[in-house]
Amino acid sequence: MTAxxxxxxxxxxxxxxxxxxxxxxxxxxERPASVVKELVENSLDARASRVSxxxxxxxxxxxxxxxxxxxxxxxxxxxxxxxxxxxxxSAPADLFAIHSFGFRGEALASVGSVSRLALASRAVGQEExxxxxxxxxxxxxxxPVALAAGTRIEVRDLFFNLPARxxxxxxxxxxxxxxxxxxxxxxxxxxxxAFGLTLDGxxxxxxxxxxxxxxxxxxxxxxAVCQGLIPFDLRAPAGRVHGLAGSPSMAQPRxxxxxxxxxxxxxxxxxxxxxxxxxxxxxLLAREYxxxxxxxxxxxAEVDVNVHPAKSEVxxxxxxxxxxxxxxxxxxxxxxxxxxxxxxxxxxxQAFGPGAEVAERPSLFSLAASDQEPGExxxxxxxxSSPGPGAGSGPTSPKFxxxxxxxxxxxxxxxxxxxxxxxxxxxxxxxxTLGRSLGVALAQAPGLSYLGQVAGTYLVLAAEGQxxxxxxxxxxxxRVMFETIRQGRxxxxxxxxxxxxxxxxxxxxxxxxxxxxxxxxxxGFELGLEADGRLQVRATPAALxxxxxxxxxxxxLAGKTQSLEEIWISLACSQxxxxxxxxxPDEALALLEAWLPCADRDYCPHGRPxxxxxxxxxxxxxxxxxR
Numbered sequence: 001m002t003a004x005x006x007x008x009x010x011x012x013x014x015x016x017x018x019x020x021x022x023x024x025x026x027x028x029x030e031r032p033a034s035v036v037k038e039l040v041e042n043s044l045d046a047r048a049s050r051v052s053x054x055x056x057x058x059x060x061x062x063x064x065x066x067x068x069x070x071x072x073x074x075x076x077x078x079x080x081x082x083x084x085x086x087x088x089x090s091a092p093a094d095l096f097a098i099h100s101f102g103f104r105g106e107a108l109a110s111v112g113s114v115s116r117l118a119l120a121s122r123a124v125g126q127e128e129x130x131x132x133x134x135x136x137x138x139x140x141x142x143x144p145v146a147l148a149a150g151t152r153i154e155v156r157d158l159f160f161n162l163p164a165r166x167x168x169x170x171x172x173x174x175x176x177x178x179x180x181x182x183x184x185x186x187x188x189x190x191x192x193x194a195f196g197l198t199l200d201g202x203x204x205x206x207x208x209x210x211x212x213x214x215x216x217x218x219x220x221x222x223x224a225v226c227q228g229l230i231p232f233d234l235r236a237p238a239g240r241v242h243g244l245a246g247s248p249s250m251a252q253p254r255x256x257x258x259x260x261x262x263x264x265x266x267x268x269x270x271x272x273x274x275x276x277x278x279x280x281x282x283x284l285l286a287r288e289y290x291x292x293x294x295x296x297x298x299x300x301a302e303v304d305v306n307v308h309p310a311k312s313e314v315x316x317x318x319x320x321x322x323x324x325x326x327x328x329x330x331x332x333x334x335x336x337x338x339x340x341x342x343x344x345x346x347x348x349x350q351a352f353g354p355g356a357e358v359a360e361r362p363s364l365f366s367l368a369a370s371d372q373e374p375g376e377x378x379x380x381x382x383x384x385s386s387p388g389p390g391a392g393s394g395p396t397s398p399k400f401x402x403x404x405x406x407x408x409x410x411x412x413x414x415x416x417x418x419x420x421x422x423x424x425x426x427x428x429x430x431x432x433t434l435g436r437s438l439g440v441a442l443a444q445a446p447g448l449s450y451l452g453q454v455a456g457t458y459l460v461l462a463a464e465g466q467x468x469x470x471x472x473x474x475x476x477x478x479r480v481m482f483e484t485i486r487q488g489r490x491x492x493x494x495x496x497x498x499x500x501x502x503x504x505x506x507x508x509x510x511x512x513x514x515x516x517x518x519x520x521x522x523x524g525f526e527l528g529l530e531a532d533g534r535l536q537v538r539a540t541p542a543a544l545x546x547x548x549x550x551x552x553x554x555x556x557l558a559g560k561t562q563s564l565e566e567i568w569i570s571l572a573c574s575q576x577x578x579x580x581x582x583x584x585p586d587e588a589l590a591l592l593e594a595w596l597p598c599a600d601r602d603y604c605p606h607g608r609p610x611x612x613x614x615x616x617x618x619x620x621x622x623x624x625x626x627r
Contacts (some may be wrong), residue, residue, distance in 0.1 A: 029110050032059020032158060035099060038107035039153050040186050043067035044193070049209055053183055058168070060158050068150040068210030071123035077142060081119065081134050083109040113137035114165070121151040136161045140520045164524035180204055184220055185259060185266035188293060191216060206421060213244060213293065221257065225250050225291050232333035238321040239298040241329045246282040246291030248334070249609060257291040262314050264295075269314065272296070275323045278411065279330035282600050294326065365598045401466055421442040448588040450589060457579040457590050467615035473583065475604035476595040477576035483598045483603040485523060485568045494524050494539035497546060501537040509557040516556070516567065525553070541571065548574050569605040
């Protein structure tokens, strides 16, 4: 080691205790919310059943935490504010079996080194409470104080002796919100305890002890979110995961309500977030986040909580097992719950359940057809024809005609392997057909009547006695085509090209072709890879025009799709009937019949909803019949 040019060598020396404490405080005490976290966790470790928190000026003026826990004996108060003094661990092995929040013995010492701290406590069995003051790391005298039970800690003038740290604090309102968020996380994990928070003299919340998790969440989250929460609880060899998952319909653009706990400790973990997002795959858009409270319970030996000074991050011994456990628990809960979990939306799930029937009585669509000529205005503008036998004679879109032929070819295979059969192969699909092919109808399920199409985009159905259901035709058809492709039903459904197309490949593009080589035939492509690096396209998916198919292929080669599932989504989107495309009644009914049995039918592969329901209450609000 050499001294810097122009400077004399400095002697290695032990840092003064005050400086040691301030350096430790820089790791543990980032801002007022960090102090709240450490102090409240100490209260919970002391088995408190009531915790009261008071914040003034964002925590810079005052942070007071008072509890009714077991307290600290008078002879241990000085040790409580000394670094590396703790009752939580006593041997190295304890670090791998931690059941408490605090264990390092740095929190109170660190806080006391950068504030004016007053500690008062009355331990169980002691006749009086004792108090101790700490200012900038210097201990005051021990003396009696009035306190009925438990511990009270007051922290004033945070960072008074470190003005540089004050510059990094936000305004008092922002710091107060961060304190509130920290207490919220602790509050949700300890339902047996009561919590209160006062901000600048105003009570922010007061929650009683012994609540259920849904009850406690109602104090913090909007009613619409709480009503749609889906419970989950899964036990496995890897551990237990339980909590509440928000309805995909209530997703939001930020992850502020995506909350995780590991063995009761609030944590931030990208792996857990990835597992949750994968569980919601196909139900959310790329930039949406669900609401979630998720508790993970593991053997303490399987998780390292000693990887971050503030203990806000953890490390798992077997990340793969934890990832799979979380993903499975959330996904199974969403699958069981169906599309929407509000009270009114559960009726929609029932209406679209297995065996849901379209009523055999004449629908409003057929009544409208008898009174209105095609092309007239009115509620259902555009071509209208009776949805009875022979309904296929109405005007159809070329795109959807191809799809009708594809449906027919699945049930009536012929010699035409291109998948584009004659129109005669398409069965008549009267309204009464919808649902009957789905199995035995549920007696309690409301009947569904097809009413018509709005704006060339939305299919309208009446749920008998319940309201109106709208289905996005493009999103629904995307889901149908995605399931068709995923199940390999496009194999053999190819359109041979009269003149094969040759594409010159870059080496990177050739790697992509080879990566998915076994999958191209299942997608409807027939490809040949020439020795000189050219790709010969000999056939394309039957439901796509050759130009569209080549466009999808080029996107894949360009790396715009990174996985097989993304290729499925791209193909499904390209093949799906577009918005603003008029559908004849038999086409609409064919689409609905194909869509109803689909897995995850309530969302398109991109995560957009395919169905929206307006129940009677929604309609009454829209027409101001009730408030």
